Amino acid sequence: QVQLVESGGGLVQAGGSLRLSCAASGRISSYSMGWFRQAPGKDSECVAAISRRGSSTYYADSVKGRFTISRDNAKNTVYLQMNSLKPEDTAVYYCAVSSSFTPSRVYDDYDYWGQGTQVTVSS
Numbered sequence: 001q002v003q004l005v006e007s008g009g010g011l012v013q014a015g016g017s018l019r020l021s022c023a024a025s026g027r028i029s030s031y032s033m034g035w036f037r038q039a040p041g042k043d044s045e046c047v048a049a050i051s052r053r054g055s056s057t058y059y060a061d062s063v064k065g066r067f068t069i070s071r072d073n074a075k076n077t078v079y080l081q082m083n084s085l086k087p088e089d090t091a092v093y094y095c096a097v098s099s100s101f102t103p104s105r106v107y108d109d110y111d112y113w114g115q116g117t118q119v120t121v122s123s
Contacts, residue, residue: 001026001112002024002025002026002028002031002097002111002112003024003025003026003112004022004023004024004025004095004096004097004112004113004114004115005022005023005114005115006020006021006022006093006094006095006114006115006116006117007020007021007022007023007117008020008021008117009093009117009118009119010118010119010120011120011121011122012085012119012120012121012122013121013122014085014086014087014121014122014123015084015085016085016121017081017082017083017084017085018082018085018119019079019080019081019082020035020079020080020082020093020095020117020119021077021078021079022035022077022078022079022080022095022114023075023076023077024076024077024078024097025076026076027073027076028071028073028076028077028078028097029052029053029073030052030099031052031097031098031099032049032050032051032052032097032098032099032100032101032102032103032104033049033050033069033071033078033095033096033097033098033103034046034048034049034050034058034095034096034097034098034103034104034105034110035047035048035049035069035078035080035093035094035095035096036093036094036095036096036107036110037089037091037092037093037094037119038091038092038094038116039088039090039091039092042091044094044107045060045062046058046060046104046105046106046107047059047060047062047063047067047080047093048060048063048067048068048069048080049069049098049103049104049105050069050070050071050078050103051101051102051103052101053073054070054071054073056102056103057069057103058103058104058105060105062088063082063089066082066083066084066085067080067081067082067083068080068081068083069081078095080093080095082119085119085121086121087121087122087123088121089119089121090119090120090121091119092116092117092118092119093116093117093118093119094113094114094115094116095113095114096110096111096112096113096114097110097111097112098110098111099111
């Protein structure tokens with residue numbers, strides 16, 4: 001079992017940046033990783049995902065060109081760099097691990113989840 005702890009969330013003005021980190025308790029090199037978000041009253045959405053070695057990524061259309069997912073397998077950590085933030089990016093952000101060979105946007109493909117970190121973007 002892998003335990004995940006997200007950090008880096010907070011309050012930022014529109015146009016600002018945040019970098020989220022997700023530290024795993026074990027080795028993540030055997031897993032693809034994803035970042036999801038859920039805003040109040042909305043369904044969970046995969047915003048980005050990355051393959052085991054980082055060679056392949058997925059981004060939701062809503063964040064393409066603004067968010068970048070990366071990973072450091074030596075540190076068992078995944079990152080989400082978020083630039084040009086908008087008020088509609090406000091949500092709880094979760095990282096998750098998946099046994100999928102390719103980065104997946106499907107919620108059910110993920111096996112372990114972190115507790116989430118709040119991101120609030122003010123206008």
